[in-house]
Amino acid sequence: MKFRFQRKYFSIPYIIFLALFIIVPMFFIAYYAFSNSSGAFSFEAAKKFFTDPAKFQVILVSLFIAIQTTLICLIIGYPIAYILAKKEYNHNVVLIMLFIMPMWINFVLRTAATRDILFAIGLTGGKHPYVATLIGMVYNYLPFVILPLYSTMLKLDRSQMEAAADLGASPIQVFFKNTIPQSMPGIISAVTMTLMPVMSSYVISDALSEGNITLIGNSIYLSFANSQWNNGSFTALLLLILVLLTMWGTNGRKSEEVRGGLW
Amino acid sequence: MASEEVIISLSNVVKSFGDFHAVDNFSLDIKKGQFVTILGPSGCGKTTTLRMIGGFELPTGGTILLNGKDITKLPPYKRPINTVFQRYALFPHLDVYDNVAFGLKFKKVPVKCTNRKGEEVIKMKHFKASQIDEMVTKALQVVDLDELEDRDVTTLSGGQQQRVAIARCIINKPEILLLDEPLGALDLKMRKDMQIELKEMHKKLGITFIYVTHDQEEALTMSDVIVVMNHGVVQQVGTPEQIYNEPTNAFVADFIGESNLFNGIMVGDKKVKFLGQEWLCEDDFPLDERVDVVVRPEDVILSEVNEKSKIFGQVTSKVFKGVHYEYLIQIGKNEVLAKSTKNYDDKELAIALIPDGIHIMKKPDLNNIFTGCEVQKDNTVELAGGYLETDLTKLLPGSKIDDDGYLVKGEKKYDLTGAKLTIEIDKTKIDIYDNEEGQIKGTVVSSIYKGDHYAIIVRSEDDEEFIIDTNYEFNGGEIVSLLIKKEDVSIRLKGDIDEYEI
Structure with missing residues (x-):
């Protein structure tokens, strides 16, 4: 039989890439998560995780910071996006750039700068680790909220808002009954783009809290740094499940509507 | 069924955007229960007027009274007025039921209840779910949609969405229902059906309807009163019969129904000259006054040419329209549109007019109006032997001309070559030259000094007359040329632009 080139062969490099760098590592994580230091199958890591109150606290703190960051970002980002999308400004590329640009500057650099500024105003990681981390997170993730919302x-269909007002809704009611539902796809994208990344990030909390706040990301890093591969893998697996759960939770709502997100 | 009670009264309402007056000195009283249509070409200010009544635009001047109370500055949600929007503006995140129930959720009604002491008191309360249920069902029945209450609005057809939009309004029992070109997005058949249904709904509900449209036929079919607008100014207010039979000026005559518009001059007592002929007429105007003459196509009497025929011309087109034939007859430089049930095969036909069929109107002293100007391949428009550059995008807001010279808006593309336009040119915007600088050549037939300027009348080679205000003196008989700039040519399309879609 003669070899005939088919278009589907183009996909081979990607399949190899997928297998090597995504699927195989996943199996490694799963393997390490459910084995002990000698390599035999065991629930040791799981048991250790769930019996260790410190680990539980890490999850709780991470969840707290993530939810707070997301909420603060939405509260700050929503009006900004609303104003930027107004006719008077939406041709003003420079203005929009200014809000989006921080995204393109290396974030290690940004975080270092944030730390120095916070230090200068007395919000050091030693004294106020939680507040410092929160400020750093909000600063870093705000563009990711503004862009999909924008x-x-x-x-936004302005005639719908007019219709709502016409039917008796006061400006505040129009906002909650129409503007928010209309911008839901953007809100969902914004949430997916902040909630999980904040939980798993570690550079920001590490640098700004001076090690006083441990998020899931930090905890995974510490486990691996201390050669506790099994514990680290189990935490990573748990994080992955959490991510999948939120994705699943938000996707259901997104399906019917026009997707207004980044992708 | 319309009572004598005035429900809404607009007086001297003005809306300006910068220097541009979208609505200028609009005054109108609407009686309770009437079906009023505001009719005019796109950009005439009709939608702006409606939006001011709805509360979405604040007037720059004037007042709006509802039942005698000033509502000029009241926000929309406080007005007992509801709007059916041009594109319905339904809420896609809600189903049919919730769309219709939307307005009820904000309403509070006085409810009698007993307080702790056992006394009867009246409290303002929201509707109960069961009450809302009942009202929604009723509203959906009115619009014939009772089967569809659980459907997603995005899955409905245009006509059904339209009905939801109406149900959503009438459930609030508004005092006035505003309808902004609600049938524009429907196909012809659907539009006809909805016209009849809307009219019936109006009768059944007894609510005052204010309807905005550019479709003169729609206006004539449905309304009790028609308000014709142009350039933000009310041209005429009257019943459909009045508007059709006794138009007050050439614009109204031209806009309402098909008509022949000629420039005429009064030559005697109830005698007018146009088409190179003197005619008896019923309107009295001063001698020598220049007038607009309107003749409806159905008033043109056709006959075969014989030796007695005074006025006859070549038949340039003959179209069978079902009940009648439509003939275009070239008489001199003028084209005459005629309707007749008789089928003539002649190449030439004679025309006659009875005095009752000749409507004479005072020429508006502002502008020059010309009808039936044909768009050429290069998007210029032929007028009096010259070619004017025009901005065709004015015919369709938001459109532009592409590289091939077609008019495009979104996905739609229009080829306007051969389309007949009505052209309006301000008399102060025409430059007059004693050389061949301008596009149109003609002869000065009169020049009158008006204190600070000359009012000049120039007649072109094909007998079109231009009124021009200028600072320079010209003598009668002088050969001149006229220059008209692209931005000063205001254009209007006869018929629907969709006919030219390609």
Whole structure:
């Protein structure tokens, strides 16, 4: 039989890449998560994780910071996106750039700068680790909230808001009954783009809290740094499950509507 | 069924955007229960007027009274007025039921209840779910949608969405229902059905309807009163019969129904000259006054040419329209549109007019109006032997001209070559030259000094007349040329632009 080139062969490099760098490592994580230091199958890591109150606290703190960051970002980002999407400004590329640009600057550098500024105003990681971390997180993730919100806001149907007002809704009621539901796709994208990344990030909390706040990301890093591969893998696996759960939770709502997110 | 009670009264309402007056000195009283249509070409200010009544735009001047109370500055949610929007503006995140129930959730009604002491008191309360249920069902029945209450609004057809939009309004029992070109997005058949249904709904509900449209036929079919607008100014207010039979000016005559518009001059007592002929007429105007003459196509009497025929011309087109034939007859430089049930095969036909069929109107002293100007391949428009550059994008807001010279808006593309436009040119915007600088050549037939300027009338080679205000003196008989700039040519399309879609 003669070899015939088919278009599907183009996908081979990607399949190899997928297998080598995504699927195989996943199996490694799963393997390490459910084995002991000698390599035999065991629930040791799981048991250790769930019996260790410190670990539980890490999850709780991470969840707290993530939810707070997301909420603060939404509260700050929503009006900004709304204003930017208004006719008067939405051709003003420079203005929009200013809000998006921080995203393109190396974030290690940004975090270092944030730390120095916070230090200068007396919010050191030693004294106020939680507040410092929160400020750093909000600063870092705000563009990720503004961008998807901005792109949905551009598509807001003003006549719907007029219709709501026409039917008796006061400006505040119009906002909650129409503007928010209309921008839901953007809000969902914004949440997916902040909630989970904040939980798993570790550079920001590490640098700004001077090691006083441990998030899941930090905890995984510490486990691996101390050669506790099994514990680290189990935490990573747990994080992965959490991510999948939120994705699953938000996707259901997204399906019917026009997707206003980044992708 | 319309009572004598005035429900809404607009007086001297003005809306300006910068220097541009979208609505200028609009005054109108609408009686309770009437079906009023505001009719005019796109950009005439009709939607702006409606939006001011709805509360979405604040007037720059003037007042709006509802039942005698000033509501000029009241926000929309406090007005007992509801709007059916052009594109319905339904809420896609809600189903049919919730869309219709939307307005009820904000309403509070006085409810009698007993307080702790056992006394009867009246409290303002939201509707109960069961009450809302009942009202939604009723509203959906009115619009014939009772089967669809659980459907997602995005899955409905245009006509069904339209009905939801109406149900959503009438459930609030508004005092006035505003309808902003609600049938524009429907196909022809659907539009006809909805016209009848809307009219019936109006009768059944007894709510005052204010309807905005650019479709003169729709206006004539449905309304008790028609308000014709142009350039933000009310041209005429009257019943459909009045508007059709006794238009007050050439614009109204031209806009309402098909008509022949000629420039005429009064030559005697109830005698007017146009088409190179003197005619008896019923309107009295001063001698020598220049007038607009309107003749409806159905008033043109056709006959075969014989030796007695005074006025006859070549038949340039003949179209069978079902009940009648439509003939275009070239008489001199003028085209005459005529309707007749008789089928003539002649190449030439004679025309006659009875005095009752000749409507004479005072020429508006502002502008020059020309009808039936044909768009050429290069998007210029032929007028009086010259070619004017025009901005065709004015015909369709938001459109542009592409590289091939077609008019495009979104996905739609229009080829306007051959389309007949009505052209309006301000008399102060025409430059007059004693050389061949301008596009149109003609002869000065009169020049009158008006204190600070000359009012000049120039007649082109094909008998079109231009009124021009200028600072320079010209003598009668002088050969001149006229220059008209692209931005000063205001254009209007006869018929629907969709006919030219390609």
